[in-house]
Amino acid sequence: MLKHLFKLIWNKKKENFLLISEILISFMVIFAVFTLLVHNYRNYKIPRGFDYEQVWSVSLGELSGSKDKDSVMLMHKNLRNTLKSLPLIKDLTLSSSNVPFSNSMYRTTVSYKGKEAHTDIFHGEISYEEVLRVQLLSGRWFSEDDNAAAKRNIVINELTQERLFGSGAALGKIISMGGEDLKVIGVAKDFKDQGDFKAPTPAIFLRIDTSNIRDASTILIRVGAGADATFEGKVYKLIASTVKSSNLEIKHLSDLRKNKNKETTIPMMIFFIVAGFLIFNVALGIFGVLWYNINKRRGEIGLRRAIGATASSVSGQLVGEAMVLATFSLIIGSFFAIQFPLLNVFDLPASVYLTAQFLATVFIYLLVVVCAFYPGKQAAAIYPAVVLHEE
Known part of the structure; x- marks a missing residue:
C-alpha cells in the first residue's frame, strides 16, 4: 500500500x-x-552561578574632587561605613561597572602555555562573593592574606578552566594577562550574567585593591526583604551626601534581568x-x-x-x-x-x-x-x- x-x-x-x-x-x-x-x-x-535577588547596583557616575588614591579610598571607606549602619543593608562591595545584566562589558585575554581564552573580567572586593553569592567549585575566594602575595591572585570560572587547562586542575597554576602573571586560587561556576537565555562565557575575577580602586565606579548592595522605595530613597540621599557625583543612579538587578x-x-x-x-x-x-x-x-x-x-x-x-x-x-x-x-x-x-x-x-x-x-x-x-x- x-x-x-x-x-x-x-x-x-x-x-x-x-x-x-x-x-x-x-x-x-x-x-x-x-x-x-x-x-x-x-x-x-544552565545554572546562573550567582544570586541576583535583593541586590541593588549603585552607579556612582563621574565623581568630582580629588583623584588621589588616598582620597578615593577614604571616600569609599566613609561611604561603606555610612551604608553599613543601615539595618536593612546586609553587605556591599565595590565593583567594576559591568555588573550582572548590565550593558557594560570588560573583555581581556588570558593565556597558559600557548593556550588562550578571551574572557569577561569582573572586579570586586572580598565581599563580592557574599553579595552576589558566587558559587565556588574548588579553591577559595579572595581574602586579606592576598595582600602579601608575591603575585596577584585570580579566580576563574569553569569555561576559562576548560579553555586553558582542559580536564586538568587549575588551582595554583600561573596564567598570563597583558604580560602580568596571575595565580589561580579558585574556580567558580559559570557566571551567566547576560540574561537567562544567553549562554555563559569564559570569565575571570580580580580583586579591587589600591592599584585599581579609582576605576571602581559601582557599588553592589545586598538588602533585606523589607527594603522598599522609601528605604531606597534614604540610601540615595545618604550616598549623595557622602560623595559628589553628577549622575548617581540606583538600579535593581532583578529589573536589569527583566x-x-x-x-x-x-x-x-x-x-x-x-x-x-x-x-x-x-x-x-x-x-x-x-x-x-x-x-x-x-x-x-x-x-x-x-x-x-x-x-x-x-x-x-x-x-x-x-x-x-x-x-x-x-x-x-x-x-x-x-x-x-x-x-x-x-x-x-x-x-x-x-x-x-x-x-x-x-x-x-x-x-x-x-x-x-x-x-x-x-x-x-x-x-x-x-x-x-x-x-
Missing part, C-alpha cells in the same frame, strides 16, 4: 509541486523556530508570530487542496466504495497520500537542515540542530494529519449510489 501511494504521488508530482513546496518552506521555518527554542531552552537550564531578557524574548515573539501566520496559511493550503481533490475524485471514491472498499480504507488512503507528500518535502528539507551542523552555522552545538530537525519533522507530520483528517472523513462518508447516479 505504501509503495502504491509513493508511486501515485510521484506520477502526479507536477500537480503536487506547489503543495510540496509549501510543506518544504513550512518545514524550514519550523526548523528555525525549534532551533531557536531548543537553543534558548538549553541556555535557560530588561536583558526582553532583548531576547521580544524578537523571538515577533518571529514566532510571523512563523505562526505562515504555518496557518500552509495548513489552510493543505486543507484546501485535499478538499479540492476529494470533490475532483468523487467518481473514483464512489467506485471504490461500490466494489467493497471500506470507509476507513478510503479515509486512510487520503491521509496516507498527504503523509507521502509531506515525506517528499521532508526528504528535501532534511538535506538542507543537515548542512547546519555539518557547516557549524551560527556556531551552535550539533545536538541543537538535530533536536530541532526531529521536532520539526514530527510537527509537520502532525500538521498534515490534522489537515487531512476531516477531508478524509468527508470522503469516507460519500455514498456510492449517489456518486454513481451523478456520473
Whole structure:
C-alpha cells in the first residue's frame, strides 16, 4: 500500500509541486523556530552561578574632587561605613561597572602555555562573593592574606578552566594577562550574567585593591526583604551626601534581568508570530487542496466504495497520500537542515540542530494529519449510489 501511494504521488508530482513546496518552506521555518527554542531552552537550564535577588547596583557616575588614591579610598571607606549602619543593608562591595545584566562589558585575554581564552573580567572586593553569592567549585575566594602575595591572585570560572587547562586542575597554576602573571586560587561556576537565555562565557575575577580602586565606579548592595522605595530613597540621599557625583543612579538587578531578557524574548515573539501566520496559511493550503481533490475524485471514491472498499480504507488512503507528500518535502528539507551542523552555522552545538530537525519533522507530520483528517472523513462518508447516479 505504501509503495502504491509513493508511486501515485510521484506520477502526479507536477500537480503536487506547489503543495510540496509549501510543506518544504513550512518545514524550514519550523526548523528555525525549534532551533531557536531548543537553543534558548538549553541556555535557560544552565545554572546562573550567582544570586541576583535583593541586590541593588549603585552607579556612582563621574565623581568630582580629588583623584588621589588616598582620597578615593577614604571616600569609599566613609561611604561603606555610612551604608553599613543601615539595618536593612546586609553587605556591599565595590565593583567594576559591568555588573550582572548590565550593558557594560570588560573583555581581556588570558593565556597558559600557548593556550588562550578571551574572557569577561569582573572586579570586586572580598565581599563580592557574599553579595552576589558566587558559587565556588574548588579553591577559595579572595581574602586579606592576598595582600602579601608575591603575585596577584585570580579566580576563574569553569569555561576559562576548560579553555586553558582542559580536564586538568587549575588551582595554583600561573596564567598570563597583558604580560602580568596571575595565580589561580579558585574556580567558580559559570557566571551567566547576560540574561537567562544567553549562554555563559569564559570569565575571570580580580580583586579591587589600591592599584585599581579609582576605576571602581559601582557599588553592589545586598538588602533585606523589607527594603522598599522609601528605604531606597534614604540610601540615595545618604550616598549623595557622602560623595559628589553628577549622575548617581540606583538600579535593581532583578529589573536589569527583566530588561536583558526582553532583548531576547521580544524578537523571538515577533518571529514566532510571523512563523505562526505562515504555518496557518500552509495548513489552510493543505486543507484546501485535499478538499479540492476529494470533490475532483468523487467518481473514483464512489467506485471504490461500490466494489467493497471500506470507509476507513478510503479515509486512510487520503491521509496516507498527504503523509507521502509531506515525506517528499521532508526528504528535501532534511538535506538542507543537515548542512547546519555539518557547516557549524551560527556556531551552535550539533545536538541543537538535530533536536530541532526531529521536532520539526514530527510537527509537520502532525500538521498534515490534522489537515487531512476531516477531508478524509468527508470522503469516507460519500455514498456510492449517489456518486454513481451523478456520473
